[in-house]
Amino acid sequence: MSDADYIAMIKETLRKMVEFHKEKERLDVEIAKLRQFYFATLNMLPDKERAVFVAAFKEVNEDYAFKESSLKDAIYNVLRGEFPNYLTSARVRDHLRAKGFDFSGYISNELASISTTLRRFKPHEVELADVEGVAAYRSKAKARFTEALTKTGRLNKSRLNKSRYAGRCGSPAIAEDT
Numbered sequence: 285m286s287d288a289d290y291i292a293m294i295k296e297t298l299r300k301m302v303e304f305h306k307e308k309e310r311l312d313v314e315i316a317k318l319r320q321f322y323f324a325t326l327n328m329l330p331d332k333e334r335a336v337f338v339a340a341f342k343e344v345n346e347d348y349a350f351k352e353s354s355l356k357d358a359i360y361n362v363l364r365g366e367f368p369n370y371l372t373s374a375r376v377r378d379h380l381r382a383k384g385f386d387f388s389g390y391i392s393n394e395l396a397s398i399s400t401t402l403r404r405f406k407p408h409e410v411e412l413a414d415v416e417g418v419a420a421y422r423s424k425a426k427a428r429f430t431e432a433l434t435k436t437g438r439l440n441k442s443r444l445n446k447s448r449y450a451g452r453c454g455s456p457a458i459a460e461d462t
Contacts, residue, residue, distance in 0.1 A: 359376055360405075360410075362383075364423040371422065
């Protein structure tokens with residue numbers, strides 16, 4: 285192939301990318317409208333039925349949100365999901381790959397990006413431990429949530445609402461039982 289052929293292929297690829305980005309923006313608007321309609325309608329259901337559809341919504345949207353999240357957010361979600369286990373950088377990488385995280389935009393190798401990101405977490409976000417001579421990490425936020433559980437296994441909502449994690453990650457503070 286000549287340089288002219290490669291140039292034509294690159295131009296066509298770029299044109300398609302622009303076209304798909306425009307389509308993605310249009311679809312994002314449509315998804316936002318559907319999400320708004322879904323939750324407005326959901327509020328009209330009795331609590332029992334509502335819970336089923338809330339769970340279904342979370343399941344459907346969890347994979348999409350994960351794949352579009354930043355590396356830091358994706359790592360943090362993995363650590364929270366694996367609490368109370370400590371994970372090495374390699375184990376975090378394996379979890380990210382299994383969940384379909386897209387590393388194509390990273391210049392350095394996956395493990396280097398993950399290791400650097402893990403080291404940048406603040407002490408109140410992630411715990412560091414030495415596991416068999418290797419640095420391992422786990423989330424502290426999940427620990428806060430777990431502390432809100434009483435010995436009976438019921439959620440101590442007042443303690444959770446008073447923690448600094450109440451209302452984070454797009455979730456409202458938990459209402460007290462009446």
